[in-house]
Amino acid sequence: MALRVTFVAAARSSPLLAERFDDERPLDQAGWNEALRAAGDLLPLAAAELRYCSPTPRSRATGDAIGCAPLSQLALRACDMGRWRGLTLGEAMAREPAAVDAWLADPRSAPHGGESLLGFITRVGGWLDTRPGEDGDRIVAVAEPSVIRAALVYALKAPPGTYWNLDVRPLSTTTVTGRAGRWSLRFEGTPDQGATRPAFRGGNPL
Template sequence: MPLRVTFVAAARSAPLLAERFEDDRPLDQAGWEEVQRVAGDLLPLAAAELRYCSPTPRSRATGDALGYAPLVQPALRDCDMGRWRGLTLGEAMAREPDAVDAWLADPRATPHGGESLLAFVSRVGGWLDTRPAEDGGRIVAVAEPAVVRAALVYALKAPPATYWNIDVRPLSVCTVTGRAGRWNLRLDGAPAQSPRS
């Protein structure tokens, strides 16, 4: 039986255009309200044998509010953005436009002094590949949208540039099934109460 890993994107901590690299702010009021709206649809995921989350405050709070009581997984942390930590993309672009362009164009680039996109995808994929899968089972992981995108790129064996073409909204859900090195994306029907953007 294949392993089933369901990722739930953390609720928001700021309006989407104000998202910051390695954002460690707690859920904002809109984030709490979104969690309350979808809690009934996402609560069944609490039956997973293993429940994890990214180490950010909003991921932990989202998991707790959904009744998952998740264990923090350092490997599910956001990409290390070095000196751009805490900046929006626009702020980084205003300060270092050539560096941002290089980072967006080359998955191996680390102009910010942190982690490359390729290393980030590999780290998240390594976590996915080391989940216990002897008898199948279900796992739920509440993670930052960037982490969910990285997991999908890895699971689909897609080129790293695909990362920029995946839009993960707060509280969206996606599932991969399989085992180390052999993952499939599973798309289920949308919840009755989808989160607002």
């Protein structure tokens, strides 16, 4: 037996608003309504033995909307983007194009003065590896999509650059099973049941 950790991607605010680094905006009414619509499908997750969330307003609100009442975890915060915090990728590129190129190319670099991609992945992976629980216990974590991407890279022991090719959609679920250092990606359901499948695409930095 093994632990079962299901990540739920936080609902987002209006799709008309550009994604920003370290986005601390709360859910707007559209995002809240979207989370409530998904609550019926996600309600079984509220029975998990342990329930956590990223320390962002929209992660907390998403967890509350689906009935999880999650405990905030500092280790599940988004990557510290230093002086780029609050900027879109385009804005950061316009200000510091060479620094952005270096950041995208080297997972150990942190030209913004914050946290490197490798450091971010390692920090989230450390949280995953230290989850308490008995064999068969279920754990739920409502987190920002970027945090879930980092967790998947760590769990699969994939190269850090794989992070850029993972696309985690709002309110999607992703489950890993195992123990510290030995995690597997779990596929659940059938296509006609709306099974969650990992999606891949390149060039998405958030």
